[in-house]
Amino acid sequence: MNENGTDETDQTAGTAGDPASGPGGTADSGQTGIPELVIISGMSGAGRSTAAKCLEDLGWFVVDNLPPALIPTMVELGARSQGNVARIAVVVDVRGRRFFDNLKESLADLKEKQVPRRIVFLEASDNSLVARFESVRRPHPLQGDGTILDGIAAERDLLRELRGDADLVIDTSSLNVHELRAKMDAQFAGGEEPELRATVMSFGYKYGLPVDADLVVDCRFLPNPHWVPELRQFTGLNEDVAQYVFNQPGAKEFLNGYAELMHLVTEGYRREGKRYVTVAVGCTGGKHRSVAMSERLARRLASDGIETVVVHRDMGRE
Structure with missing residues (x-):
């Protein structure tokens, strides 16, 4: 994936990382048992290779374009590696579509063997994907005699069920390679895996809903600081803007009520083994109300023991 987000190596196969190298991820040679597994999938051009390279740099053993039927065998070999x-x-x-029908059986086999596995799905908008394929002058692997959009539509249909089963969905439409790596680092770097990790993302409705959101919160019922001349130039990170937002009728009650709702939801996620949740908090432009609400909501989630990352998708836009 290049600086504009294009997956430069999606058409190449067969990379493997050395588990004994790379920062932040060296395996304990004394550890035995079933290895941890991450399955990376998603749309062609959305950044799968960049995500895989990031895990490789963190010390994961990475196999590109592995036929799904061989995943249990790969895990078994890892379990024998002491x-x-x-x-x-x-x-x-x-690229392995001839074997793709075997993925469901492989996932069922992994579940039966109690293999800890996660699915990371890389997503992007049609416009972003078309631009990336055109920039590298490559056809979409499924377009055949049709257009790039035809190939994208066919791929979305093929991957729809897998996307629904994903533990983590990352929308790379507006991300460059460094921002995607930062997202992967935030989820996989470090030591012990937390029970639940939350991303609270502010956004502007006029720029579209985040496609990787699990939950969407609408703050447009609150008065907009944009129409207050002395506040317009600032963002929700400014204390005066935040005070203006939370001094409005219903703002604090809304925060408290949604924090209580999130407590119920996150408990359910934990019971179901879901490790990631993305909460998208929106206002008109994604600059004032949603930013202030995201910051406060993230603090509340963190106080409940949930590792939380805050992302302001549209704060810098005009």
């Missing part, structure tokens, strides 16, 4: 291969990431995509 802890030398403690974490495996495999990239599954439409």
Whole structure:
């Protein structure tokens, strides 16, 4: 994936990372048992190779374009490595579409064997994907005699069920390679895996809903600081703007009520084994109300023991 988000290596196959190298992810050679597994999939051009490279740099053993039927075998080989291969990431995509029907059976096999696995799905808008394929002058792997959009539509249909089963969906439409790596680092770098990790994302409705949101919060019922001349130039990170937002009728009650709702939701996520949740908080432009509300909501989630990351998608836009 280049600086504009294009997945430069999606058409190449067969990369593997050395689990004994890379920062922040060296496997404990004394560890034994079933390795941890991450399955990376998603739309062609959305950044699968960049995501895989990031895990490789964190010390994961990475296999690109592995036929889904071979995933259980890969895990079994890792289990025999006496802890030398403690974490495996495999990239599954439409290049292996002849084997794609086997993915469901492989996932069922992994569940039966109680293999800890997560699915990361890379997503992007049609416009972004078309621009990326055109910039590198490559056809979409499924377009055949049709257009790039025809290939994208066919791929979305093929991956729809897998996207629904994903533990983490990342929308790379507006991300460059460095921002995508930062998102992967935020989710996978460090030591012990937390029970639940939340991303609270502010956004502007006029720029579209975030496609990777699990939950959407609408703050447009609150008065807009944009129409207050002395506040317009600032963002929700400014204390005067935040005070203006939370001094409005219903603002604090809304925050308290949604925090209580999130407590119920996150408890359910934990019971179901879901480790990631993205809460999108929106206002008109994504600059004032949603930013202030996101910051306060993130603090509340963190106080409940949830590791929380705040992202302001549209704060810098005009």
